[in-house]
Amino acid sequence: MAENMQRVALHPLDQFRAFQALREKGQGEEAIAAAFFVTPQIVKQRLKLASVAPALLEVYAEDGMTLEQLMALTANPDHARQAQIWDAVKDSWNKVPYAIRRMLTETSVRASDRRAIFVGLHAYEAVGGVVLRDLFQGDDGGWFEYPALLDRRVSEKLQAEADALTSEGWKWIEVATDLPYGYSHGLRRLAGDPAPMTDEESAAHAALLAEYRGLEEEYSGQTEYSEEIDARLRQLEMAMDALEQRPLIYDPVELTRAGVSVTLDRDGSLAVYRGYIRPEDEPHEETAVQDGDGVDAMGRVVMLVFPTGKHR
Structure with missing residues (x-):
């Protein structure tokens, strides 16, 4: 089959079956790719067709659907869901690959969603989460198949962050994935004082600043910095910024009346808003x-x- 492929290209389904047969015999993707003179990505894509229901593969073999439509069906490995979607669109005008892919993933959460970023792919999979992937086009990291599981992990992680704040002595700690618009309206925010640097932190900051100024002086005559020097200057700036961002110290009496809100930021990072006093407090x-x-x-x-x- 590999030799014949050099004369007349195999049907993609024949490729899939040939690749699958070699895979079942223990050959890896790199070896299969070398045998058929294709890239490993082509091997991965053809093997991905194995996730399509056998009945739908037969429809494709009989030219009942296009290769692009078959590729779109691989976005979700659930054979029942694939068949359901295909039955719904096969006689419809709206059976373009994009529509099929969207219908197969409409109940999932994109990996670029802030909840998915906050939890993390590995942590989600570690508790039984499934990620749908599309090898045939960019998918921004795929889709998290179980939204309820993802939301539970978000809540658990936020609560763990909130529990770590109890030792600070706040009267209340609010945990929410989304804070309502204007949540701080009517609340008084405490004005804290930045905590002073320790001797070690001051020494570290001074060393960073000295190196930064030394590099600026050494390369001041150049119109632009080399990539290496530019990267080092950025590293020094980030390290100094981290030391300069001091935690705030609040009046102990005021602190016992105030609270904290723990939530998600737009980019999926943790957001902690400290020092708000409610009117009743x-x-x-x-x-x-x-x-x-x-x-x-x-x-x-x-x-x-x-x-x-x-x-x-």
């Missing part, structure tokens, strides 16, 4: 009003207490 002082306006109709002294701590 603001301190109140009760002071008797001595003038006539503070006496009710029964002659009793009335105390007016406002959330801001001011009294009238």
